[in-house]
Amino acid sequence: MSVRPPTSAAETPPEADQPTVERLKANIGRLSTATLQQLDLSLPWYRGLRPDERSALGMVAQKGISSFVNWYQRPASPAWVLSDVFGTAPTELTRSISLQKALQLIRVVVQVVEDRVPELAGSEVQSKLREAVLRYSREVAFAAADVYARAAETRGAWDTRLEALVVDAILRGESSDALRSRIAAVGWTSTAPVTVMVGGSPAEANATFVNELRRATGRLAEDTLVGIQGERLILVLGGLEDKAFSYTRLSELFGPGPVVYGPPAPSLVEAGPSAQAAFAGLTAARAWPAAPRPVAADDLWPERVMSGDATARTALVESIYTPLLGASNGLAETLSAYLSLGHSLEATARELFVHANTVRYRLRRVCDVTGWDPMLPREAFVLQTALVVGRLAPAGKAAAEKPATRL
Structure with missing residues (x-):
């Protein structure tokens, strides 16, 4: 001194x-x-x-x-x-x-x-x-x-390094006592669900930009971790309020290109899968040029499957294919026929020997069961991918061979 x-x-x-x-x-x-x-x-x-x-x-x-x-x-x-x-x-x-x-x-x-x-x-x-x-x-x-x-x-330099270590550990999916102690050291206090957003970092990702980013996230989330890894910017957000507005507002702070947010995680220690889904979505997002910005990682299931993401394949089977097989009224068969016949209600009705209103009813049931609407082109694509993946999955193969019930 x-x-x-x-x-x-x-x-x-x-x-x-x-x-x-x-x-x-x-x-x-x-x-x-x-x-x-x-x-x-x-x-x-x-x-x-x-x-x-x-x-x-x-x-x-x-x-x-x-x-x-x-x-x-x-x-x-x-x-x-x-x-x-x-x-x-x-x-x-x-x-x-x-x-x-x-x-x-x-x-x-x-x-x-x-x-x-x-x-x-x-x-x-x-x-x-x-x-x-x-x-x-x-x-x-x-x-x-x-x-x-x-x-x-x-202290500021040490806090920045420690924050980078925590973000890196979350991306790797670590869940250890060392991670918990680091989380406590960076001052994370939120107990609300955690969301991870990833996208391109701006060209001028300097200290001024990071400070502005922290001020913006401070108004929208209870806690925030910021990570800049090369050309990628990572935000780990705890306790977001008004998520639709927050996602849109925060996406404006990213650099050019897609911005993807993962599904909510129960806590920061369990945020690894959300981060991995977000990064898988960022990799696959270029296959959907019309994707909104930001876009949910779950909305990119088909593109993620095609890029080799096993997590997305499992999600399609468990969230869409298996519930369809377990539902009554031949929903899987009706959906398959509807998609293969060019989204024609009349052609599907003739194929299944039922009335067109019955097809409409079953398609509405598909939406109720899966959360995806086959009447919308993008969501129909997700459903069709789920059928293909499910038929190829070992667990779904036997179920797919069972004759569907016709009404």
Whole structure:
């Protein structure tokens, strides 16, 4: 730690007289004792500190007085530089008290020394000693501010690295005690469901952009983690309110290209599958040029299957194919015929020997059972992919061979 030394004669304290220096040296112990007593008397927060914290701060105060004596004796010497004051204390100091409280402590130390100037110097040099005390206190205050600024920069850099580690662990699907401790360290407090959004990062993904991103997400989510991995931007969002609006608003902060959000996860530790689905969707999104921005990873099931995503294949079987087979009224057979006959109600009715209204009813039932509407082209494509995947799946093969019930 270093603080700028005096740069001009106007800023250099006057030459110290030897009698005053001797008195200062002889009274270092008394001044230190008086300072500690005054700290305990005038600063309630000081009295509430733990013994080790009080000891660390008391040491800073005592070193400050001792360093002032050395500086007063040799004002042009670099020995007065305030590394002597703080020593190994900066870390402990910034953890124990705020900068405001540190300045209060400095004010008390200066006041104690200034009040005892008549005891420490003759009348002819008292004004000079007071001026030296004030100049020295100014430099101590600058030094304290520098200590806190450096500590804040170090914490900020460490927090950024720790956040990147947490995001990377989530993307890899880790779920360990180490991940939980890291999550606690980054200050994540939300207990609401978690969503992961991924997309391209802007060309200027600098600190200013990240700060703006945090401000935007702070208005929309309870907690946020930000990760930038090359050309990709990752947002881990906890407790989103008004999801439709939030997704649209946040997508504007991404760079060009698709933006995909994964399904909600119960907690941050369990957000791995949501992140993996979002990244799989981002890879497959180019196969659907008309996809909305942002788009849900689940809306990209067909494209994800074709790109080799086993998770999407399983989801299609479990969410669509298996429920269709388990439903009554031959829903799977009706859907298959409807899709293969060009989405024609009349042709499907003739193929199945039923009335067209019966086909309509069954297609509405397909929508009720699966959540996907075969009357809409995009959703019909999802349903058709589910039929194909389900027929190829070992678990669905036997069920597919059962004759469907015709009405």
